[in-house]
Amino acid sequence: MTTGLKKRPRTKTKRGSSSTPCSVHDCSACKIRDLTFCAGIEANELSDLSSISRRMLFAKRHIIFQEGDEANAVFNVTRGTVRLFKMTQDGRRQVTGFLLPGDFLGLASRSGYATSAEAITEVELCRFESDKLETLFERNRQLERRLFEIVDDELAVAQDQMLLLGRKTARERMASFLINLSEREEIRGGRDGAVYLPMVREDIADYLGLTIETVCRTLSQLKREGLIRQSAGHEFELLSNQGLLEMSGPT
Amino acid sequence: MTTGLKKRPRTKTKRGSSSTPCSVHDCSACKIRDLTFCAGIEANELSDLSSISRRMLFAKRHIIFQEGDEANAVFNVTRGTVRLFKMTQDGRRQVTGFLLPGDFLGLASRSGYATSAEAITEVELCRFESDKLETLFERNRQLERRLFEIVDDELAVAQDQMLLLGRKTARERMASFLINLSEREEIRGGRDGAVYLPMVREDIADYLGLTIETVCRTLSQLKREGLIRQSAGHEFELLSNQGLLEMSGPT
DNA sequence: CCGCTTTTGTAACAATTTGTAACCATTCTC
DNA sequence: GAGAATGGTTACAAATTGTTACAAAAGCGG
Known part of the structure; x- marks a missing residue:
């Protein structure tokens, strides 16, 4: 490999303005629920989930969140494709993943979101505020365990990607x-x-x-x-x- | 980069034989506890932790576990250095991390440990059986949350490493x-x-x-x-x- | 302490990948 | 509909990194 140092002019991204304000969402009608962390939740608890989830729409090229932003919500992709990436000051970029419907986004460490997230196509998301989700976890350990599993899987995927990038x-x-x-x-x-x-x-x-x-x-x-x-x-x-x-x- | 295709002869590793059988460990005397997921646990609960942890010793070059092994325990490094890695069939290797005292190891997805772990120096570990730890989590949510945090951090580190490897x-x-x-x-x-x-x-x-x-x-x-x-x-x-x-x- | 193996270091050469540039196609804009 | 902007493709030159080969140094076992 040579450098990756090249600083290509990159198409400008747009900031959140064109995301529709939240609207309530009906989880029981969700067609891709089995792919998400909402899978395996009891039918009678679906309304709990619905009550804390909000549907959001992002136009093509719009930023969903940026690396380092305070992480007060997590999302499920319900439609469209999202790219996750990290940028360096000098303009190099590493895309850490592409998300399809059913995929989870919003993982963060204490220093905020670990990557930026941007809509590649028009994107529809389910938004869950972190603290409301925490509250729900208190009553539903299963849901929490499922989220834990997802993070574990993400880590495994990240390690596979390291093998790809390194070797x-x-x-x-x-x-x-x-x-x-x-x-x-x-x-x-x-x-x-x-x-x-x-x-x-x-x-x-x-x-x-x-x-x-x-x-x-x-x-x-x-x-x-x-x-x-x-x-x-x-x-x-x-x-x-x-x-x-x-x-x-x-x- | 060129390929990374080279298949170098690699020094043979040794299988677990030389790990000392478990011996009981006193967590209250642990000097690096604040670095591990055991940090922040109440003094009166340390004995709970001690009761489910066992000290293990691995000689240089000995395998601690292998990628895909059924994951029924997690570990903290208390002395020495560990390498985590994935291997391909044709002999290429990607080291995914080096662990120092205080670092956690044993993350796994449903398909077993995500990487292999090998002692670089002589290594001392604290071993926690997963199911016993689960039981402890029932009584101590704080501990569970701390582990969750650690996984999140690992993911963030993995993403930084992707940036390094890719760009x-x-x-x-x-x-x-x-x-x-x-x-x-x-x-x-x-x-x-x-x-x-x-x-x-x-x-x-x-x-x-x-x-x-x-x-x-x-x-x-x-x-x-x-x-x-x-x-x-x-x-x-x-x-x-x-x-x-x-x-x-x-x- | 000696001889062997392993590991590290260096150099010349080769190869994959990148950089550069030109061109085409498509889409967007006015 | 003309022109600009975006995105994609290919050719060729340049360069970083890999490959090969060998020597020096360090580590290990007897």
Whole structure:
């Protein structure tokens, strides 16, 4: 690798103004509840959850929260795609994750949110104020345990990503990325072998520790080799899951 | 970066045989308690903690647990240094962290321990069986919350490491590493500006996503530039914290 | 204390990835 | 609908880092 020092001009993001004010949400109608930390909650307790959750809408490119902001709420994505990232003062960026519907966001240490969160597409979120959630935990330990599990999983995912960033080649990173997204979309009811990539090349580059150009070149290579096909603007098809899996590098 | 594909012959590790059978431990005498999740526990509850903790000793290079092992215990390091890592089938390794006295280990998702843990030096641990700890949590929510905090912190550290692996140069990585260890050792009572590196170059390389040679080269460079000095085999001195900080790359 | 192994250090060379630049396509704006 | 801005792609040069090879130093076991 060379540096990653390049300071590319980055499209301006917009601050919260266009998020709709909160509106009440009905958790019992939530179609992706089983993917979230709200899974496994008793039917008669769903109203508890509904009562403390608020639906929010963010337009494309709008910031949901920023690294270091005081963390007084957590969220579930119910629609759209979110990017989490850290920035350096000199403009380098590391995307730490992409969130799909059902994913959780808002983890924080004592120094506030650990990353910034930004809407890639239009995004709909369920918002839970931390202190209200704490109160609910008092009565529902199960819910708390579920959240704990989620954090543990996040940590495991982060460690896998360290392996990718520290020890995998560009091709392996791209293959890992495509397979990972494809699997996650399949769980959410996506068509097998189809991958939707709403993020731009720069997002992928900053996620995989590469440059835009390397991402482009690698994608082109994979196309030439018949492993993937670009069926539409942001739509890809994985033509050989097997081949990509082998290429993604051993676990 | 090039590949990281190189499969170096690695020194054999030894399996648990040389860990001493558990012996009871007195938590009230623990000198590093304030660094661990046992911090902030009431004096009259320390005996609860003592009753479920067991002291264990691991010789240099011995495995404490392996990635995927069923996770039925967590640990605190009380003496020595531990490395956490993930391995690929083809022999690549990513070290996900080095643990010093006071550090916690044993985080796991549902699929067992997320990483392997190995003693770099002789290591002394406090072992807590998970189910006994769970029972204690029922009576002491504070303890549980503290553990939660620790996991959150780990996640934040992991994300910082992603930034390092994805976006920092070799020099910046080395500088970050030295400063980070120095700060952690200072908290533990180490001499200011002194860093003890019990791990070998290969460990550092696998932690920073570099090769042994690059680690050597970079350390030599830093020495030539008067930023560090090697006072003894594994002892280093940071001669310009300022310079290293600047070099470590912006947060 | 000696001989072996392991670890560290250095250098020359090679390779992957990046940097740069030019160009095209698409979308947005006025 | 023209022009600007954004996003994507490719070619080629440059560079950091990896690879290979070998020597020096340190550590270890007998």
